[in-house]
Each structure stands twice: as C-alpha cells, then as structure tokens.
Amino acid sequence: MPRFLSASPLLASTSAIQDSRYPENIRCEWLITNYDPNQEIEIGFANFSLETCTACDCDYLKVYAGDQRIQISFYDFQVEDCCSCDYMEVFNGPSSSDRIMGRWFGEDLPAIMTSHELP
Incomplete structure (x- = not known):
C-alpha cells in the first residue's frame, strides 16, 4: 500500500x-x-x-x-497541446543534463516509466 x-x-x-x-x-x-x-x-x-x-x-x-529504481505512473494527464509551450519531461537522473526518458504534452496519458540506470 x-x-x-x-x-x-x-x-x-x-x-x-x-x-x-x-x-x-x-x-x-x-x-x-x-x-x-x-x-x-x-x-x-x-x-x-x-x-x-x-x-x-x-x-x-x-x-x-x-x-x-523509480517507477512513475499517471492516472490523469492534461497539458497544453503544444510541444514548445507547456510540457512535461522526465529524466533518468537528478538534472536535465541526464538522459531524457520522454517529453509529453496534450492529454495522452504517459506510459508507466521505470528508471533504467541507477544514478
């Protein structure tokens, strides 16, 4: 739980x-x-x-x-439908210079993500 x-x-x-x-x-x-x-x-x-x-x-x-490892899942997701306006990025590490796991915008629910490498 x-x-x-x-x-x-x-x-x-x-x-x-x-x-x-x-x-x-x-x-x-x-x-x-x-x-x-x-x-x-x-x-x-x-x-x-x-x-x-x-x-x-x-x-x-x-x-x-x-x-x-960290697993992230979303139940609902809604961001402006414009990839250069509002978006969400997930990185496999503590900073934006680490490998990017994805970038999302709009209303499509991101898939479940698990960090691939340990920091």
Missing part, C-alpha cells in the same frame, strides 16, 4: 503540495527521498495547474530513491 509522504521544499512552492508558507506561481523544486526499498511513495495532485505569467518559469519535482 503506498504511503503519502510530505516533501521538503528546496525553492518556493506552488500550491500543488499545499504549503501556505510559500507564494504560488514561482519556480519551485521539491526533493522527495525514499531509502526503504520495501516502501512505495505515491504523489498525488488533485489539481496541478500553473497560470501563464512572467513569473511562471518552471516547476521541478525530483524523486530520489537512494540506490533503488
């Missing part, structure tokens, strides 16, 4: 993780760690949306599982 965990903010938060200490619509980054290979982490957003504005640069959600 997945367990819901809270994350530690590295930069300012959007309302996605509902922490009122941080302003909305500002570049944010969250680090989620899991060192127990027998434990699953499920991250859920009832509504994760960003308004188009000059302060909306980019949001990052980083998940690190120690020396374990």
Whole structure:
C-alpha cells in the first residue's frame, strides 16, 4: 500500500503540495527521498495547474530513491497541446543534463516509466 509522504521544499512552492508558507506561481523544486526499498511513495495532485505569467518559469519535482529504481505512473494527464509551450519531461537522473526518458504534452496519458540506470 503506498504511503503519502510530505516533501521538503528546496525553492518556493506552488500550491500543488499545499504549503501556505510559500507564494504560488514561482519556480519551485521539491526533493522527495525514499531509502526503504520495501516502501512505495505515491504523489498525488488533485489539481496541478500553473497560470501563464512572467513569473511562471518552471516547476521541478525530483524523486530520489537512494540506490533503488523509480517507477512513475499517471492516472490523469492534461497539458497544453503544444510541444514548445507547456510540457512535461522526465529524466533518468537528478538534472536535465541526464538522459531524457520522454517529453509529453496534450492529454495522452504517459506510459508507466521505470528508471533504467541507477544514478
């Protein structure tokens, strides 16, 4: 059974993780760690949306599982249908210079992804 965990903010938060200490619509980054290979982490957003504005640069959600592989699955997905506007990218590592696992936009649900190499 997945367990819901809270994350530690590295930069300012959007309302996605509902922490009122941080302003909305500002570049944010969250680090989620899991060192127990027998434990699953499920991250859920009832509504994760960003308004188009000059302060909306980019949001990052980083998940690190120690020396374990990570599996990501989506139940619902909706991003602007424009590959150069809004999109989601998943990388196999902690930075955008790591190997890209995919880039998605529109409403097509991404397939279940599992990290291929350990960081």
